[in-house]
Amino acid sequence: MTEVQVPRVSTGVAGLDEMLGGGIPKGSILLLCGGPGVGKTILSLQYMVAAVRRGEPCVYVSLEEAMEKKIMNAAAFGWNVKEAIDDRKVEIMDIFMIPHSQGIVEPVDRNKGKLQLSLEMEIERSIKKIGAKHLIIDPLTSILVHEQRSGRKRFIIGQLFDTVRNMNCSAVITAEGIPKESDFYMEQFLADGVVLLNKDLLDYKLIKTLRIDKMRGIDFDDQPRRYVITGRGMQVFHSEPVLM
Amino acid sequence: MTEVQVPRVSTGVAGLDEMLGGGIPKGSILLLCGGPGVGKTILSLQYMVAAVRRGEPCVYVSLEEAMEKKIMNAAAFGWNVKEAIDDRKVEIMDIFMIPHSQGIVEPVDRNKGKLQLSLEMEIERSIKKIGAKHLIIDPLTSILVHEQRSGRKRFIIGQLFDTVRNMNCSAVITAEGIPKESDFYMEQFLADGVVLLNKDLLDYKLIKTLRIDKMRGIDFDDQPRRYVITGRGMQVFHSEPVLM
C-alpha cells in the first residue's frame, strides 16, 4: 500500500506502534477490547499521556470508575494527569449513567451533575473547549449496556463515532469483554481499528497477548504478540512469536 | 458441467476468479461474509474498481461507515473512486438507518437527507440513473439488524434480491460475521454465491483464509485458500493448500 501519505498518531506503546507501522492513522477510532484486568484503562491513559507530551489536548470521558481513582493509578506509572488538567491539556468528563423507567438513561457528571445537552453534544463541547485532538472513552460498554435492541445500539455507536469524525479527532475507546470465536461485537465493525487484549490459560499458565484485529487504511502486523504491564505501562514484544 | 455458456463477471481478484473458473456468473448475487478486519469492504471496492475499468457503471450502497472514509482508504490502494463518480461510472448511496419507535426504521442519505421512496426503490432509481450493471451493498447487516423476526428478515432480503435480479445486475453484498459450524445465516441460502473470509488462531499464529461456500450454476474450487491484503488489494493463493 502507498502508506506514505497516511499521517500517524502514536499509541504511546512503542511495540504497538511498530506493529502498526508507526501508529494509527490520524482521525481513526481505535477500539480496545478485553476482559477485566488486561490493561484497557492503562493503555487508554498511556495513549493520552503520550498525546499530552506531544502538546496535543485530549478529552477523557471516564465512565463507571471515578476519574480520581484512575488519576491515582496513573501516578503509579509516573503519569501526572492532574498537571495536564491544570495546563488545560486534558479535559475530564467524569460520567455515570442513571437508568430511569422505560429504558431512558440519564448521563450525570460526578462533579457538575446533570448534563445540559446529550452526551454526544457535551463531548463535542469539551472537544471545542480545549481544541482537543484526541478523545478517549473508557469504557464504551457503560453507554451501551442499557440498550437491549441491537438496531438501537448500532445507532448510538454510529452517532458517537460520527461526532468524533466530524470533530477531526483521533479516538481510543475501550470495550469490556473479548469476542468469542465467531461472535463479534457490533463496535468492532463500526470502529476503524480494533485491538484485542487477551488472557489465556495454557496448562495452568497465564499468557497475555495483544492482537490487532483490524485497522483500516494501513498495513499492520496481524499476528498475536505477548505483552506485559510494568512500572512504565504496557510493553509489547512485537518481534517474537508468542510460543517459541 | 457445460460451463461454456455461462458469461462471467470478474471479482477483481485474479486468484478468486481462478477459483471460480473465470468469475461469478453474470447476474449473480455474491455474499461476502466475515468478521471485522478481514477485508470485506476492500473486496467490495476492488470488485467495483474492476468493473469501472471495464467501463461498466456501478451503484455502491454504503452503510454505517461514511463513503468519504472508504474513498480515502481506497486511494491508498491506488483506486480513484472520486474520478469514477465524476465520470458518472459510480453512483454512491451513502445511507444510515435511523430507528424510530415500534421497530420502524428510516434510511437517510448522509448528503441528501430522507429518502423519498423505500430503500429498494431508491436503489432501483440509482441503477437506472447511470445504467448500472453492478450493485454493491456494504454491509447488508445494517439493513437487517433492526428486524428481530426471522420471517420478516427473510422477506426483506427477498425483496432486495428480487430488485437486483429484475434490474439484471450482478451484485456483491457484504455481511458482518462468520457463520458457526452448523449455524448459517439466512442470507447464505438466499444468495447465489457465498464467499467466507476467515481468521483463525493456530498456536497463536493468525491464518487468513477465503472459501467459496456456494456458487450456483458453475463449477468452482471449494477448498479454503490463504489470502493477504497488500498495497494492491486482496490477493488469493489459489493453487496452494493452506497448510503445507
Place this chain on the structure above:
Amino acid sequence: MTEVQVPRVSTGVAGLDEMLGGGIPKGSILLLCGGPGVGKTILSLQYMVAAVRRGEPCVYVSLEEAMEKKIMNAAAFGWNVKEAIDDRKVEIMDIFMIPHSQGIVEPVDRNKGKLQLSLEMEIERSIKKIGAKHLIIDPLTSILVHEQRSGRKRFIIGQLFDTVRNMNCSAVITAEGIPKESDFYMEQFLADGVVLLNKDLLDYKLIKTLRIDKMRGIDFDDQPRRYVITGRGMQVFHSEPVLM
C-alpha cells in the same frame, strides 16, 4: 427384512439408490438437509428429472429463489425443465411468502399472484391437475420460518405431509441447515427418510459427505459417503469409506 415387497422410487442419483437398496420406498417423504451450497436444489431437480424421464409427472414447489433461475441452472447439467413443463410432465408452483402483521403469512405465486386456496390445497390441486406421482418442495424452511411456536410448526408440517400421503405421492423436500450433534429438526422426526448433506473442514481441507440418517421400512447403508457435484449432477461414492 423382507424388502421384496416394497416398491422403490429412484432418487436420480445412482450411488444414493445403491445405498438405499434401489431407491426410496414408494410414497415416502424424503427430507434433504444441508447448509448453503451443498447441492440440495440440484438433488431435488435431479430427482424430478429422473421421474420425468420415467414418464412420471411431478409438482415442483419452488420457494425463495425464482424457478426461472433454477431452470437455467438445471440447463447447465443438460436437464431440460422447460420442455418437461411444456409436455405437462412438470407443474411449477413459484411461491414467495409475504408476512403480514400478527404473524399471518400469505403465500403468493410469482406469476399468478395470491393463491385462491391455502398452500396445501393449491398443492393438492396441482397434483391432481397433471396426475403427479411426485412432489418436490425447495425449501420447506421458507414455509416454516414465519412460525415461532414449535407446536404450531409441527402442525403445519403434519398438515403438509398428510396432503402428500393422501395424494399417494412420493416427495423430496429440502430443509436449510444441518442439525447439530444432539439437536434435531422437527421435520427429521416427521419425514419418512432423511438425507444429510454435510461440509466439513479437516485441517483446512473441505470434505463433502452424504449420510442417510433415516429411512422407514427398509434396510439401507447408514454410513457417511463422499459425494461430488459434476457436470452431470450429484454423484455419490457409495462403496468407499470417507477416510481411507
Place this chain on the structure above:
Amino acid sequence: MTEVQVPRVSTGVAGLDEMLGGGIPKGSILLLCGGPGVGKTILSLQYMVAAVRRGEPCVYVSLEEAMEKKIMNAAAFGWNVKEAIDDRKVEIMDIFMIPHSQGIVEPVDRNKGKLQLSLEMEIERSIKKIGAKHLIIDPLTSILVHEQRSGRKRFIIGQLFDTVRNMNCSAVITAEGIPKESDFYMEQFLADGVVLLNKDLLDYKLIKTLRIDKMRGIDFDDQPRRYVITGRGMQVFHSEPVLM
C-alpha cells in the same frame, strides 16, 4: 438386590432383556429416547408384538405418523398388527394434535374425530375396553411440544404417568431427541426406566449404541451396547464392548 420378587416384562428384544436381567419390572414406564432413524418406533412395535404373542392386550397411542404407515412398516418385519387388532389384542389410538389460539390444543383421532374426553381419560377408556396390560405411546413429544412452560409440562407428564400406574399397565413411551451431556429431559426423571438410542460419527464411521440410563428397582447392565436393525427387528450385542 433381592430381585427374585420383581416380576418382569420382556421388551421383545432378547439382548435388551439380558441387559435388564429378564425384562423391565412389571408396571414400569420405560422411556425410549433417540434422534430420527434410531429405531424408536420399531422397538415400540417389537415390544407390543411380543406382548401380543404372550396373549397380553396392548393399547398403542400413535401420534404424528399415521398408524396405517407403521402397520405397513411392521409387516416388513413379519409383524402382523392388523390381525392383532382384529383379535382385539391391540387397540389403536391414532391421534394428531390441533393447536388452537392461546395455547389450547385439541387431540383428534384420525378415524373417530374429536375425542370426547381428555387424552388421559380416553387412554384409560381404551385400556379398560380390551383389558390392556401394556400401553405404548409413540412419541410423547407430540403431546408436550405445544407447552412452553416447564412447570405445566411436568404436570402433563405426571398426569399421564399416574394414569398408567393407576391402570396397572407397563408402558413403553418414545421421546424424540437425545439429551446432551448434562442437559436432561424432564421425562427422564419421571419415568421408571430410560433407554437411550444413539448414533455417533467416529472418523466418518457411524456407530449405533443403546444404553440403559436408568431402571428403578432392579440391577441392570449400565454399559452402552451396539445394536442393529435387521429384518427381524432390533438386535442388541449385549455381551461385547462397543469398541474392541
Place this chain on the structure above:
Amino acid sequence: MTEVQVPRVSTGVAGLDEMLGGGIPKGSILLLCGGPGVGKTILSLQYMVAAVRRGEPCVYVSLEEAMEKKIMNAAAFGWNVKEAIDDRKVEIMDIFMIPHSQGIVEPVDRNKGKLQLSLEMEIERSIKKIGAKHLIIDPLTSILVHEQRSGRKRFIIGQLFDTVRNMNCSAVITAEGIPKESDFYMEQFLADGVVLLNKDLLDYKLIKTLRIDKMRGIDFDDQPRRYVITGRGMQVFHSEPVLM
C-alpha cells in the same frame, strides 16, 4: 480444622461417611445432584433408613414419583419403610404440584388432598408431629420448576432452608440434573453441602462417580470416587483413584 466439636450424622453410606470424616455435620442441609438413574432416591432412602435404625424419626417429602413406588423399590434393598411408618419413625408427605394460571402452584397431598397451609408450614407441622430429626425432600426440582424468575426461586429455597434450620433438623435434598462446567445451580450455593453423582462415557464405557463438591464447617475428601448400586444400596470406593 478442629473438627472434634462438630457432631456428625451418618449418610447411611459407609464410604461416603469416610469421605466426610464421619458423616455430615449435624443440622446441615445436604444437596444431592445428579441426572436420571444415578441413585439420588436410593441414597435419600438409605439416609432415612440409617436414621430410623438409630431411632431418629424422619419426615420424607416425596414429589413426582408416588411414595408407594419408592417404598416398593426400597423393599428390594431389604429396607422396610412401611414398618417405620407404622412405628411412627417416618412421616410421609406424598406431594404433587398443580399449576394454575398466572404461575400460581398448589401443592396437593396424594392421600389427604389440598394442603391446609403452605408447603413449608406443613413440613414444619410434620416435623413437630413425630419430633423428626431429619428431613428428606426428593426432588426439590418439582417445587422450583414452576418458578421462572431467579430472584423468586432463590427466595423459595431460602424459605425452605430456613424452616429446616429453625427446626434443628439435618436434611438430605435431591436435585435433578448435574451442573455443567461453570454453570451452577442456585441450590448449590445455598445448601451446606453438595454431593454430585455423575455418569460419564469414556470410549463407550460408563463410569459412575460421586464427588463432595462442598461441605461447610468440616474437612472432607474432595476427590471424585467411583460408586456402585448393589443389592444393599449405594457403595462408594473411597480409597481408590477413579482411573488406575
Place this chain on the structure above:
Amino acid sequence: MTEVQVPRVSTGVAGLDEMLGGGIPKGSILLLCGGPGVGKTILSLQYMVAAVRRGEPCVYVSLEEAMEKKIMNAAAFGWNVKEAIDDRKVEIMDIFMIPHSQGIVEPVDRNKGKLQLSLEMEIERSIKKIGAKHLIIDPLTSILVHEQRSGRKRFIIGQLFDTVRNMNCSAVITAEGIPKESDFYMEQFLADGVVLLNKDLLDYKLIKTLRIDKMRGIDFDDQPRRYVITGRGMQVFHSEPVLM
C-alpha cells in the same frame, strides 16, 4: 511500578498477600468469584479476622446463609467472631431479600426486621457506627439476582461501590459463580481487584486453583496457584507452578 507509595491491606492469607506484593491497595474493592464450596465465605471471614486482629473494625453484610451459621463455622478455624462483635470490632448486617411483585425487592434484617433506609444507606450507617475500615459482603449475588436488566444491575453495583469508596473502606465482596472462557461478570469490570477460585477435574482428579485476575494500581503475580483449606483457613502455594 513505583509501588512504594501504595499502602497495603493484608488479605489474611499469607500466600495471597505474597502474590499481591503485600496485600491489596488500601481502599480497594476486591471481588472473590467462585463456584460452590471453593471457600469464598472462609476467605471473607479470614480477611475480617485479620483486620480485627490489627484492631481495624469491620462491617460484615451476610446474605442468604444466616450469620449465626457462619460464626459457628468460623469457630472451627479458631476464629472468635462473637468476641469481636462484643468488642464492637465487628458489626453484622444479617440480611435476606424478599421479592415483591413487579420486581420490587425488600432487604430485611434477620434480627431487626425491615430496614429503615436503603441497603446502601444502612451499610453506610453501620460503617459510621463503629468507624469501620473494612466492608465484607457475602455474597453480592443475592442483591443482584432479582434484577434482570443489565443496565439496572450495573447501576446497583455502581451505587454500592461508590458508597464503599466514599467511606474510605477497603472491601472484600464475594460473587457466586466462575466466569466462563470469554464471558465475564459485570462486577469483574467494576471492582478494583478480582480473585478467581476454581475447581477443575483433570482425569478424575480435583485441582483447586486461585488466580488474581485483576488488581488496579499495583504489580501482582498473575499466574494460577494451588490452594487448600486446612484447619487454619485458606493457604496458597504461591511459589510453585500448578502442574509440576
